[in-house]
Amino acid sequence: MTENTPQNNEPLGATYQRGPAIMRGSMIPSASSTANLLGGDDHQDWRDIDPWRVLRIQSEFVEGFDELADLGPAVGVFGSARASSDSDDYHAAERMGQLLAQRHVAVITGGGPGIMEAANKGAALAGGKSVGLGIELPFEQGLNAYVTLGLSFRYFFVRKTMFTKYSSGIIVCPGGFGTFDELFEVLTLVQTHKMTSMPVVLYGKNYWRGLFDWLDGPVRKRGMISRIDPHLVLLTDDIEEAVHVATSTIPSV
Numbered sequence: 001m002t003e004n005t006p007q008n009n010e011p012l013g014a015t016y017q018r019g020p021a022i023m024r025g026s027m028i029p030s031a032s033s034t035a036n037l038l039g040g041d042d043h044q045d046w047r048d049i050d051p052w053r054v055l056r057i058q059s060e061f062v063e064g065f066d067e068l069a070d071l072g073p074a075v076g077v078f079g080s081a082r083a084s085s086d087s088d089d090y091h092a093a094e095r096m097g098q099l100l101a102q103r104h105v106a107v108i109t110g111g112g113p114g115i116m117e118a119a120n121k122g123a124a125l126a127g128g129k130s131v132g133l134g135i136e137l138p139f140e141q142g143l144n145a146y147v148t149l150g151l152s153f154r155y156f157f158v159r160k161t162m163f164t165k166y167s168s169g170i171i172v173c174p175g176g177f178g179t180f181d182e183l184f185e186v187l188t189l190v191q192t193h194k195m196t197s198m199p200v201v202l203y204g205k206n207y208w209r210g211l212f213d214w215l216d217g218p219v220r221k222r223g224m225i226s227r228i229d230p231h232l233v234l235l236t237d238d239i240e241e242a243v244h245v246a247t248s249t250i251p252s253v
């Protein structure tokens with residue numbers, strides 16, 4: 001959603017969440033916490049403000065680690081916030097959530113709509129752990145209705161740390177910039193050995209083929225990356241295979 005127009009059952013338009021606060025209508029601020037942090041403060045000396053922000057950032061890390069420490073094995077499912085509930089991708093992500101839950105593996109998503117909702121729905125309705133790591137965004141509706149353990153973050157980078165720290169594998173469904181960001185975060189951390197290698201499954205061969213060919217073609221030929229390890233990155237249209245590979249490093253599965 002891009003503007004604050006009234007929704008179906010929302011007479012005041014969309015809901016905006018900032019930390020513990022919920023805002024609607026004219027109370028919604030024009031910039032998010034991340035935008036304020038990265039944009040600098042032209043009205044005050046930055047030194048008056050950023051040290052305090054550090055404490056807030058720190059508290060997001062502490063709360064995140066605290067809530068997720070006992071989660072157990074988990075797989076991250078990423079993908080478009082805009083996938084409609086009658087799309088093939090939505091149904092596929094829902095099935096992934098269900099299969100993961102049946103294997104007693106928690107599902108971690110961004111907690112939003114589209115693919116995130118689908119994976120959370122599949123997991124929750126199968127009785128599994130359905131985690132949503134939401135992000136404070138202007139005009140957002142909050143966590144989707146299928147999250148059974150939800151956390152809301154002000155800062156993208158804190159949230160991304162939680163995704164990577166608590167996932168043993170990831171399944172990346174078709175998506176846009178947000179999805180690319182999450183995919184490349186994991187690939188970068190693995191390549192630089194900041195994270196032990198984890199399986200990365202790209203679901204939707206047609207969708208991902210172009211990117212994959214480019215990476216394995218010009219990018220690799222010019223020596224910008226080494227060969228993509230087929231054991232690390234799998235392209236598939238098979239939901240069962242996606243789940244099997246994404247959970248392949250979890251001993252209990």
Ligand SMILES: CC(C)=CCNc1ncnc2c1ncn2[C@@H]1O[C@H](COP(=O)(O)O)[C@@H](O)[C@H]1O
Pocket residue numbers: 001077078079080081082109110111112113116134135137140174175176177178179180182
């Ligand atoms: C309808 C709409 C734009 C809602 C945005 N609401 C969101 N709520 C939570 N996580 C999100 C949201 N948008 C993007 N993300 C993050 O970025 C990814 C999707 O971004 P995209 O739609 O591919 O680029 C998701 O895996 C998620 O982790």
